[in-house]
Amino acid sequence: MIRVMCSGRVDLSFVLRAFANGMDGVFIGGCNLGECNYDTHGNYHALNMVLLAKKIMNHIGLNPDRLRVEYMSSGDGILFAEVMTDFTKKVKALGPLGKGEGLDEQELKSRLAAVSNLVPYIKIAKKEKLATPLKHKSKAEYEALFTSEEIDELLGKPVSYYIDPSKCQACMICARRCPEEAIISVKNQIHVIEQDKCIKCGTCFDVCPSRFGAVTKISGEPVPPPLPEEERTIKRTN
Ligand code: SF4
């Protein structure tokens, strides 16, 4: 399957979706680094995204060699053919996705689904590194951008957001700003985050007025259960 778009447009979620849809390998071809026709230099973004995706693949037990990015110009037809032949050969040698890594189908699906749900959170947590162009084109620099330890830490203990019922004053600001409508918002009632809809963007944490400070960031601990509906009526503190 071939998709044509600027390499900078290739999102981490596209890569994970391709694997979830059964692709054994994903190849991204971009224009040569430093030769983008636009100010955006999206091919650098693609490189950083791929470096991150490889570490994520490693974390969930997939061989990162199933993902490859290469840069070339439109005149590099022979190089393109060589690279594609080599990539195809290597992916074939790795075997079908999951099987080659000793994962059964269900386990593979569940790992890919779990990490795909965390894409917005991962992108926010790593936004600075994702936006930093790598200048030296060296393997050492590429390897150092994201370490396995930081990705294990990020994905091993993902944050969750929770509204403390004793502090929420139902001002509704968080619900208005939540990009996923993940906050149950009823006038004069303590607000509640629906954890299965939350993409962990942290907006509610940032916008909850400091005088209330009702949104809490939780890491490595279970989120307390939501308050039963009949107990959500606000007892105002001011
Ligand atoms: S972190 Fe907060 S604002 Fe972001 S999706 Fe979750 S509930 Fe909504």
Ligand code: SF4
């Ligand atoms: S912004 Fe804070 S105080 Fe206001 S409804 Fe949300 S959690 Fe409650």
